[in-house]
Structure formats: C-alpha cells, structure tokens
Amino acid sequence: VKAAIQKICIIGAGNVAWHLGQHAHAQGLEVAQVFSREIAKAEALAQLIGAKALTELSILDPRADLYLLLVKDDAIDEVAARLKDSLPADALVCHGSGATDLAVLHKHFQHCGVFYPLQSFSKNRSLDFYKQVPLCVEATEKAAENLLLDLAKKLSRQAALVSSEQRFTLHLGAVFVNNFVNKLYAVAEGLLIEKDLPFDLLLPLIQETAAKVQDHSPFEMQTGPARRGDLEIQKKQLHSLDKDARWQLIYGMMSRFIAQDYGKGA
Amino acid sequence: VKAAIQKICIIGAGNVAWHLGQHAHAQGLEVAQVFSREIAKAEALAQLIGAKALTELSILDPRADLYLLLVKDDAIDEVAARLKDSLPADALVCHGSGATDLAVLHKHFQHCGVFYPLQSFSKNRSLDFYKQVPLCVEATEKAAENLLLDLAKKLSRQAALVSSEQRFTLHLGAVFVNNFVNKLYAVAEGLLIEKDLPFDLLLPLIQETAAKVQDHSPFEMQTGPARRGDLEIQKKQLHSLDKDARWQLIYGMMSRFIAQDYGKGA
Numbered sequence: 001v002k003a004a005i006q007k008i009c010i011i012g013a014g015n016v017a018w019h020l021g022q023h024a025h026a027q028g029l030e031v032a033q034v035f036s037r038e039i040a041k042a043e044a045l046a047q048l049i050g051a052k053a054l055t056e057l058s059i060l061d062p063r064a065d066l067y068l069l070l071v072k073d074d075a076i077d078e079v080a081a082r083l084k085d086s087l088p089a090d091a092l093v094c095h096g097s098g099a100t101d102l103a104v105l106h107k108h109f110q111h112c113g114v115f116y117p118l119q120s121f122s123k124n125r126s127l128d129f130y131k132q133v134p135l136c137v138e139a140t141e142k143a144a145e146n147l148l149l150d151l152a153k154k155l156s157r158q159a160a161l162v163s164s165e166q167r168f169t170l171h172l173g174a175v176f177v178n179n180f181v182n183k184l185y186a187v188a189e190g191l192l193i194e195k196d197l198p199f200d201l202l203l204p205l206i207q208e209t210a211a212k213v214q215d216h217s218p219f220e221m222q223t224g225p226a227r228r229g230d231l232e233i234q235k236k237q238l239h240s241l242d243k244d245a246r247w248q249l250i251y252g253m254m255s256r257f258i259a260q261d262y263g264k265g266a
Numbered sequence: 267v268k269a270a271i272q273k274i275c276i277i278g279a280g281n282v283a284w285h286l287g288q289h290a291h292a293q294g295l296e297v298a299q300v301f302s303r304e305i306a307k308a309e310a311l312a313q314l315i316g317a318k319a320l321t322e323l324s325i326l327d328p329r330a331d332l333y334l335l336l337v338k339d340d341a342i343d344e345v346a347a348r349l350k351d352s353l354p355a356d357a358l359v360c361h362g363s364g365a366t367d368l369a370v371l372h373k374h375f376q377h378c379g380v381f382y383p384l385q386s387f388s389k390n391r392s393l394d395f396y397k398q399v400p401l402c403v404e405a406t407e408k409a410a411e412n413l414l415l416d417l418a419k420k421l422s423r424q425a426a427l428v429s430s431e432q433r434f435t436l437h438l439g440a441v442f443v444n445n446f447v448n449k450l451y452a453v454a455e456g457l458l459i460e461k462d463l464p465f466d467l468l469l470p471l472i473q474e475t476a477a478k479v480q481d482h483s484p485f486e487m488q489t490g491p492a493r494r495g496d497l498e499i500q501k502k503q504l505h506s507l508d509k510d511a512r513w514q515l516i517y518g519m520m521s522r523f524i525a526q527d528y529g530k531g532a
Contacts, residue, residue, distance in 0.1 A: 179490030224445030
C-alpha cells in the first residue's frame, strides 16, 4: 500500500480531464500521461501539464499510483474492460462519474473507486478548483479510500466520502439545481425577448438568488406570490403566460408546490 | 419643471425603502423624511440617513422633488389616496412595485411614475446597490420620465425605461429566476437531507450555474441528461423520486420541455 498518491495517468481529455488534470499538476502531482482516442485533444492537455499524450492504452505507465477514467458514462464499462489488459492486477482505477455505480468498475478491477468532481465544467471557463469543486470519493477498500480522500483534500476544500447510492442522489440534486434551474433562466429569457427586454435586467437577481442560499437554507429564503398566498397576482401571471401552455404548466405546478409547503395551498 | 431630483421623501420603511433610502443618501441625495405607521421602523431608517421619521402623512414636506411610495402592492392604491390630500397638486409621486400598473397612481396624481428596483432585498443582507440593482423607470409624461431616468442612472449602472406591460413581464421573469429557482434549490436540499448529505456540496454548482449565464445565453448553456437525450439515466432518476410524486412531476415536466427544445423529445 502506498503512502500517498503522487503519479497519475488520465484516461480521457474532455472537460473534466481538462480541469482536474491542470489542477492536479498545479498542486504538485505528477500527471504522467493523458490518453485520448484523438491525439490532438490528448496533446492539448498533456503539453500544459508536462504529461505524455497517448492514443494507445497498451503503453500506459504500469507504475502510476492512480488511473483516472474520465470518459463519458456510457463508455466507462467498455474502456475499463480494455484498460484491464494494460494494467497490473493491483492498479488503482477510479472513474469520475456522478451517475455510474462503483460496481461497473469493480467487475474489472479489484482496487477501484470513484473520484467525482461535483461541478459543471466548460473548457473555456476557468474556475478556482480548490474553492469551487467538491470532490466525492468512494473505494472498494478502506486503504484506497483513505488514499483518495487525502488526494481529494489536497485538491479541494470540500472532500467527502460518498457511497454510490448517495452519489446518485447528489447527481440528481445537481440536475435540479443546474439543468432545471438553467431551464428556468431560459424560460425567463424567452419571456423577456418577447417584450423587447434585455435578459441583462434579470442577471443581478439571478446572482443574488444563488448567493442567498450560500449561507441560508433555501427553504427559509423562499419568497414570492405563492409563498405569500397572493392569489390575485398568481392568477394574472398565469393568465399572461397563455401563449405557451408549457410555461403555464411550470408556473402552475411550482406555485402550487410552494403554496402547499408554506401552508397557503390546497 | 425641475432640473434634477434632489430632495426625496420616502413613504414606507420595509426592505426596499431600507436599501434604496440608504443608497440615495450615500449618493448625495437629500432624503428629508421617512414615513411609516410604525415609528420605530421609520426611525431606524431615518437616523441612518439624516432624515426625519414621520407617522403622519399630513406633515410631509410639500417641497420635495419626489415622493417614493414604497409600500406593499395591495396598499399602494389606498396610501396614494390618503397621500393626495397631503401633497401639492404638482407633486411627483412614484411607486416601487414590479406588479402594479402606473394607472393605479395616475387615478390620484397627475405627475406620477414608477421607480422599480429589480432585486430581492433582505434587511440583513447588504449588497452593492449600484452594481446589483437594475432600476426600471416609467412616468406619465416625458419631463418626469427624464428626471427619473437621470436619477436612476445616478443610482444604478442598469437604468431602463420600461412600460407597465414590460414591467409586468420583468416581474414574472423574476418569479421564475428567483422564486421558482429557489424552490428547486429547496427540492434538492430535501433530496440530500434524506440521504444524510450536506447541502453544501451543491453550493459551488449553484453559484457556477448562475455565473455562467452572466455572459452567455441560458439557452446555449443547457446541459444534462434531457439535453443529451440520455433516456436511461432519466428513467433511473425519475424512478428514484418515487417517494414524492411532486418531485417526479417536476422532473418529468422539466426534462420533457428541455428535450423538446433541443430536438430530443416527443
């Protein structure tokens, strides 16, 4: 058993690999190799972090402390199967997915885990990884879990041991606060465009709404017509949405659920 | 017609009066008086900004350049009716509401307008008013509109002329990006609590989701299983929500609308 994870190989060169790879390098870890089927993608990342770019799994360094499998969810199983032939039996392999069970890797590897960065990455947006990316860790045995947790603590101020079942819920929560929230932003953008209004006017409110829950429970921060039980304004607003039945459905449902949760509804 | 608005009286001492009054004072305007039915509330604000606290509308200074009616929506009509008896016929009176038509004031006053700060205020949260509070202005005549717009530009980097119809839409948009978004945060909080997970793990994602749309259209920023058309994970996530039919309804509906808008849906 190693004392600490020092040398890493990254399989994948997408957004997660891009941010995690650069941050690991900046924190003094050795990222020895970056694998991608597309050599240009592997090289773009590798050259930033002093790593070698690979397009063949068979030439992976067999002595890395950790192999990070940062590929799309539906490719994890297949790439893990191929990876198995290139690595020693005691290799430690992790995937970085929120939605994939650890068991998918455990079929192929005895020592394996999950190293899940809970953030939405874009290649052209920089972020402060240490402050803005919680790392959720899980492993098939305690020794590996400790190694991964130590690594996570080095890379993030939010490092947590999270089971596969918990991680599934976290990922689902992320769908609500990221995908669905963004869709509500888009609906509002559409409403404003129809009235020749710049979406910019809502941006400070969007930021403040996100800022308020950084130190308060969203349940306590709830405001608005539904929370107050103001039926007159709700009726007017619902009626004004009659150009798109879908936005009416969202409005009616969200308002009803809010009203119910604050004792104002039926 | 005045050259600029310099002396203001504020009617109301709630969250909007609290923030707007302090900011106007800090920007060098004279806030002469603050009215509230509750003297303690009027005094708490008045003493911060060198104003007099009042509980009688009849002793309002008749020579202020602007009377800001910052009371609850459903009190505007009634307070305006009473206010009329205390002010000269040429007084300029504005309300600060997103949801109330200018006509409600125009019944009582010839010179009137709207001075709507588009933000969600809390008394115990400070914010940078100039950067974080768009001001939406409207008036019954051009001269007053120009005065109000000049004042708005002094107080905010986002000052806009907005009709009552447009303002109604802005306020509706605010319900989506503030009230409904906050409800989604609360749903996610509930999901996490059930699995003994701290809501903190989602906070960086919440901030990043809000940050991304500050310079990109939310329509372009959409990600997630519904956008990708990943039906397998959607099915699993929907199924896992079977403890609360309401969250299943939200999940199903939001996912369907996202899928439809990106050509992945039925």
